[in-house]
Amino acid sequence: MRESSFMQNRELSWLRFNERVLLEATDETVPLLERLKFVSIFTSNLDEFFMIRVGSLFDLMAVNEDARDSRSGWTPRQQLEHVYKAVRPLYKKREEICDVLEKQLRLHDIARLQFSELTAPEAKFVRQYFKSSIAPILSAQIVDTHHPFPHLKNKQIHIGAWTRYKNKDGKEVFAVVPIPESLPPVLFLPGSALRYIPTESVVLAYLSELFPNYVISEKTVFSVTRNADINPEDEVFEIEQDFRKKMKKVLRQRTRMAPVRLELSCPISDPFSKYLQDRLHIRQDQIFITRAPLRLEYVFSLASKLPPGKQAAMVYPPHRPRLTAGLSLNTSIIRQVQKKDRLLSFPYESMEPFLALIHEAAWDPGVLSIKITIYRLARKAKLVEYLCAAAENGKDVTVLIELRARFDEQNNIDWSERLEDAGCTVIYGFESYKVHSKICLITRRERGEIQYITQVGTGNYNEKTAELYTDLSLITANPRIGQDAAEFFRNMAISNLDGSYQALLVAPCSLKSTILRLMDEEIAKREEGRILIKINSITDVDMIEKLKEASCAGVRIHMIVRGICCMLPQVPGKTENLHVVSIVGQFLEHSRVYVFGTGEQERMFISSADFMTRNTQRRVEVAVPIYDGDLRRRIHHILDLCLRDNTKARWLQADGTYQFPPVKGALINCQQQLLLLADQQPASPRSLRTDPALPPSASLLSRLRARLFHGRGRSGPAK
Numbered sequence: 001m002r003e004s005s006f007m008q009n010r011e012l013s014w015l016r017f018n019e020r021v022l023l024e025a026t027d028e029t030v031p032l033l034e035r036l037k038f039v040s041i042f043t044s045n046l047d048e049f050f051m052i053r054v055g056s057l058f059d060l061m062a063v064n065e066d067a068r069d070s071r072s073g074w075t076p077r078q079q080l081e082h083v084y085k086a087v088r089p090l091y092k093k094r095e096e097i098c099d100v101l102e103k104q105l106r107l108h109d110i111a112r113l114q115f116s117e118l119t120a121p122e123a124k125f126v127r128q129y130f131k132s133s134i135a136p137i138l139s140a141q142i143v144d145t146h147h148p149f150p151h152l153k154n155k156q157i158h159i160g161a162w163t164r165y166k167n168k169d170g171k172e173v174f175a176v177v178p179i180p181e182s183l184p185p186v187l188f189l190p191g192s193a194l195r196y197i198p199t200e201s202v203v204l205a206y207l208s209e210l211f212p213n214y215v216i217s218e219k220t221v222f223s224v225t226r227n228a229d230i231n232p233e234d235e236v237f238e239i240e241q242d243f244r245k246k247m248k249k250v251l252r253q254r255t256r257m258a259p260v261r262l263e264l265s266c267p268i269s270d271p272f273s274k275y276l277q278d279r280l281h282i283r284q285d286q287i288f289i290t291r292a293p294l295r296l297e298y299v300f301s302l303a304s305k306l307p308p309g310k311q312a313a314m315v316y317p318p319h320r321p322r323l324t325a326g327l328s329l330n331t332s333i334i335r336q337v338q339k340k341d342r343l344l345s346f347p348y349e350s351m352e353p354f355l356a357l358i359h360e361a362a363w364d365p366g367v368l369s370i371k372i373t374i375y376r377l378a379r380k381a382k383l384v385e386y387l388c389a390a391a392e393n394g395k396d397v398t399v400l401i402e403l404r405a406r407f408d409e410q411n412n413i414d415w416s417e418r419l420e421d422a423g424c425t426v427i428y429g430f431e432s433y434k435v436h437s438k439i440c441l442i443t444r445r446e447r448g449e450i451q452y453i454t455q456v457g458t459g460n461y462n463e464k465t466a467e468l469y470t471d472l473s474l475i476t477a478n479p480r481i482g483q484d485a486a487e488f489f490r491n492m493a494i495s496n497l498d499g500s501y502q503a504l505l506v507a508p509c510s511l512k513s514t515i516l517r518l519m520d521e522e523i524a525k526r527e528e529g530r531i532l533i534k535i536n537s538i539t540d541v542d543m544i545e546k547l548k549e550a551s552c553a554g555v556r557i558h559m560i561v562r563g564i565c566c567m568l569p570q571v572p573g574k575t576e577n578l579h580v581v582s583i584v585g586q587f588l589e590h591s592r593v594y595v596f597g598t599g600e601q602e603r604m605f606i607s608s609a610d611f612m613t614r615n616t617q618r619r620v621e622v623a624v625p626i627y628d629g630d631l632r633r634r635i636h637h638i639l640d641l642c643l644r645d646n647t648k649a650r651w652l653q654a655d656g657t658y659q660f661p662p663v664k665g666a667l668i669n670c671q672q673q674l675l676l677l678a679d680q681q682p683a684s685p686r687s688l689r690t691d692p693a694l695p696p697s698a699s700l701l702s703r704l705r706a707r708l709f710h711g712r713g714r715s716g717p718a719k
Contacts, residue, residue, distance in 0.1 A: 006548055006574040007566050008656045009072035010539050011053055011079055015086050017563045018045045020584045020650060020658060022090065025097050032108070033303050033314040034586075036101050039094060040296035046087070047155060047225060050261045054083060055227030058260060070541050071566045084285045091290050098292040108310065109193035110302065112186075112293070115205040118197070122189045129187060130202050137182065138203065140210040143174040149279050150176060154226040154257070157200050157294060159207060162272045163214040174275060175211055177203060185298040194305050198293060218272060221265035223294045224280065227257040262287045263294050316586055321350035321467060322681040329685070333357040334364065334444070337453055337475050341628040344473040345638065346459065347587055348674045350684030351466040354455060354473060355382055356696075361442045361453075362390035363695035369396035371489040372440040373620075376460040377415055382692075383461050384415055388422035389692035397424040400492050402435045429620065430495060433508065436615065437622040438473075438608045441485040452482020456504075456624035458591040458606050469590040470671070472606045472635065474624055478503070481624060488622070497620070507609055507621035512542070518596040518603060519546045522555050525597075529555035532595035534639060537564035538611040551577040560642045561652070562589040564612075570654040580652035581661075583645055585671045593635060594623065604632050641670035 022042040025035040060067055061076035069079060102112055111117075118126060142163070143149050152158060161175040179200050186196040200221045203210075207219055259280045267289055268276075277284065303315045323329065324344055327336060333356050336342065344353060361367045370390050377384065391397040401416050416426050429435035438457040443450065459471030476482075484504040491499040498509050505511040522529030531550060538544065538559070544567045551557055557578040559565075569578040583589050592607045607623030609615040626632050642649070647669040650658035 004071055004073060006568045006571040007071040007541075007544060008568055009069060009074060009079065009082065010564055010566050011049075011057075011083050012072075012086055013564045013566055013656065014049065014053065015083070015090070016656065016658065017582070017584075018042055018049070019090060019093075020582065021045060022094060022097065024584055025101065031313065031315050032101065032104060033110075033299070034316055036105070036296075036299045036302075039098060039101070039292075040299045042094065043296050046090070050225045051154070051228035054080065054260045055257065057083070058227060058258065071539070071544075081285075088288070091288050095290055095292050108314070109195075110306075110314075111193070111195045113189075113195055113197045113201075115197065115201050118189075122191075122195070125190060126187065126197065126202055130206055134183060134199065134202060135206070135210070137180055138177055138210060139180075140175065140177045142211070142214070143176065149174070150178075152176075152224045152259075152280075153178070154228065155223055155295070156181065158222050158224075159200060159203050159219065160222050160272075160276070161207060161211070161216045161219040162269065162275075163211060163216050166213055166215055172217065172271070174272075174279075175214065175216070177207070177210060179203060185295060188305065194302065218268055220268055221294065222276075223263045224259050225261035225263070227260050260286065264289045265291070265294065319347070319467075319675060320683045321347055321352075322678045323684045324349045324353060325681050327353050329353065329356050333360055333475075334442075334453060338451075338477045341474065341476040341478065341626075341631055343626075343628075343631045343634060344475070345634070345674070345678075346466045346471040346473070347468060348470075348678035349681070351463055351473075352684050354461075354475065355386065355463075357442070357453070357455070357475065358383060358386040358390070358440075359692070360696055362386050362393055362395065362692070364444065366444040366446050366451075367395055367442055368445055369398070369443045370440070371398040371400075371443075371485075372461070373400045373402070373435050373437050373492075374415075374461060375402045375436055375438065376462050376465070377411065378462045378464040379411065381415065381461075381463060383463070384418060385692040387419060387424060391419075391423040392693075398427065398489065398493070399424050400427050400429055400435055400489075403428055427493065429492065430497065433497065433618060433620055435492070435620040436608055437488075437506075437620050439485060439488065439622050441482065441489060443482075443486065451477065452479060452485065453477055454482045454485045454624075456481075456485075456606070456622055458593075458608055465588075469588045472591045472593070474606060474626065474631070476624075478627065492620070503625055505605060505607070505623035507615060507619060508617050511607075511609060511621055511623055512540070512616040515594065516542065516546050518594075519550055522596055523550050523553045525555070527554040527556075529553065530596070530598050531555055531557045532593075532639060533558075533611070534560040534589075534591060534593040534642065535610045536562050536590065536592065539564055539566045540611045540613045540616050541566075543611045543616070547578060548574055551575045558643055560589070560639065565652055568654050568656060569652055572654075575654075581643060581645070581649050582652060582658060583642060583649050583670065585648040585669065587671055589642075591638075592623075593639060595636075595639070602632070604635065606635070638670075638674065641668065641673050644668050645670040647672075 021038055024030060025038040057076045057080050065076060067076060105111065141147055141150060157179040159177040162172050163175045164170055164172045183199050186198050187202060189195045204219060204221060208216055259282050262276060262280060262282055264287065303311050306314060324342065327342060329352060333353055344351065361370055370387065387397050387399060399419050403413060420426050438460060440455040442453040453475065455473060455475045457471060457473035459469050480503045484501045487499055487501060488504065488506060499506065501510060505514050519531060522531055529550065538561055547557060547567060554577060559580045560583065561580055562582055565580055569575050569580045592609060594605045594607065596603045604626045605623040606626060607621065609621035609623060615621055626635060645668050646661045646663045647667050648671065649661055651661050652658055
């Protein structure tokens with residue numbers, strides 16, 4: 001058994017991270033509706049945690065109940081006990097925060113109403129809406145000998161009731177009404193104030209009308225959370241020849257997995273509770289009761305219902321990503337990159353230069369091929385349209401798309417079909433390794449010579465999240481990096497995980513071993529060594545133990561870890577020289593940066609990989625070196641602001657808790673500082689004025705003609 005005094009359990013670490021997301025809703029410097037959004041984000045995060053992490057622990061317990069977590073030493077059952085115990089106070093905290101926020105929102109005429117609070121005109125409006133638009137599509141059901149217990153879909157809102165037949169002295173039976181997903185989550189009421197009532201509250205109020213022959217003794221709103229941790233490699237799919245068909249089968253399975261949690265809107269009697277436990281095969285500790293709404297996605301639509309003046313006070317000021325300093329969309333991006341490496345910093349800077357690069361490559365007569373790995377895309381993706389245009393223009397376009405990007409599988413399936421229809425070569429990577437890398441290679445021939453333009457990023461090619469997540473994207477004409485990228489795509493095409501690379505670090509073959517070697521080099525320097533890491537999570541035990549060794553050798557280690565951190569800092573005799581900062585703010589911290597050494601000997605990389613075993617050993621990841629001194633200084637400025645943040649940052653303690661950093665001097669919010677810095681640059685256009693069917697230099701007249709006569713209505717898989 002490993003010595004683990006400087007490690008903590010992964011699941012509890014994640015729950016502490018999500019608690020910090022919830023606590024952002026208590027920060028009075030955050031606009032009121034944004035605070036409510038943080039409660040919604042906390043809620044959806046917790047949903048996914050139960051579906052994936054808790055679900056996987058149940059799976060592990062079924063396979064090997066004696067398996068031990070390498071960091072805490074706990075069995076799956078012990079981990080589940082700790083998880084359920086840790087989650088319960090978070091529900092109470094969420095309730096309290098929701099109560100405070102909703103009281104404050106009512107002062108601004110924004111109110112989520114109980115049915116009893118409706119005015120007479122509002123009650124009339126709701127009654128008419130129920131009869132005309134809700135009741136006709138409900139499927140109310142009694143469960144008895146002739147009506148079997150229905151399948152309760154994952155995370156769907158249901159109304160449950162404990163009832164008995166009016167004219168019989170029979171036993172009580174269960175009644176259930178699923179709330180169709182086609183119904184809006186809330187009903188907005190007429191009037192100048194923003195007053196609304198959840199749809200389930202309306203159904204709950206009129207429940208007796210759906211069961212006219214029954215006496216309802218108690219009723220509740222409830223939702224079942226099911227295990228969604230389906231691993232396609234573990235299933236038997238030999239009869240399936242097409243990988244897309246396999247993933248479609250996986251998605252159908254997900255809706256029927258075993259329950260791991262039951263949420264109720266109010267307490268219920270012991271017989272009612274025992275009935276649900278028996279039917280769902282869950283324990284009492286898996287049941288959570290909360291007055292707060294079970295789903296809160298609707299809060300993201302509230303601001304749009306407000307008049308502009310009131311809206312401005314309720315949400316963050318609008319931010320338009322800026323053009324990166326020194327870049328222009330009016331001249332060739334390829335030529336600009338050939339002169340100097342370029343770095344895009346999202347969401348402060350725009351993704352448009354990268355999109356302009358792909359659009360230019362689609363029409364550049366010197367471009368021979370475009371190759372790219374795709375993990376997640378927006379519902380509407382200009383990138384796909386430009387790739388399709390390139391293929392239709394005769395370029396060799398290869399897209400390695402990962403169909404197993406969790407909860408984005410259907411979107412990626414749809415896009416893969418669109419890309420194939422346009423003539424792109426679409427491949428799906430490896431059976432047992434997700435391709436999580438973010439790399440694009442443009443190959444050109446100019447004056448008889450092969451040239452490369454390579455882009456490597458820390459985040460997805462998702463035009464929507466590029467305005468919400470902090471990520472870095474390097475675009476370079478460095479031939480050494482380009483040759484490695486070409487070798488990478490050759491290896492991906494022949495399912496070779498063991499390639500040899502000179503500049504790039506590629507998981508699973510070389511990324512982890514190289515990082516451990518670079519840490520060893522810093523360990524050899526002892527007190528002169530320096531390690532600076534920014535990642536989302538660290539769980540890899542080998543990495544943790546090497547960092548502990550570095551700390552014991554006197555190496556100065558600073559880590560910026562947004563989420564899971566299984567490594568505990570400041571443990572006497574183990575990690576005294578290691579400091580961990582976590583930042584939760586307006587934007588999701590998502591970039592990964594590795595820095596080893598200082599001065600001329602410094603090695604810096606940006607990457608798609610966290611220090612998690614799944615990333616370092618079971619995924620295809622890419623890290624790229626930053627050679628340009630100006631770009632390194634820019635990245636150091638970002639990292640330095642993160643380390644000096646005393647507003648949104650929290651310092652991880654040796655016991656696994658987080659504390660506010662001491663405030664010395666001025667308040668520093670790293671994200672706000674980077675916004676201010678970006679605002680000094682010209683605003684980026686909201687979208688490139690480019691038609692994928694036309695070259696960048698096409699005239700206005702030719703653009704209009706193309707839209708009239710050649711428009712193909714490419715809207716992608718958005719539904």
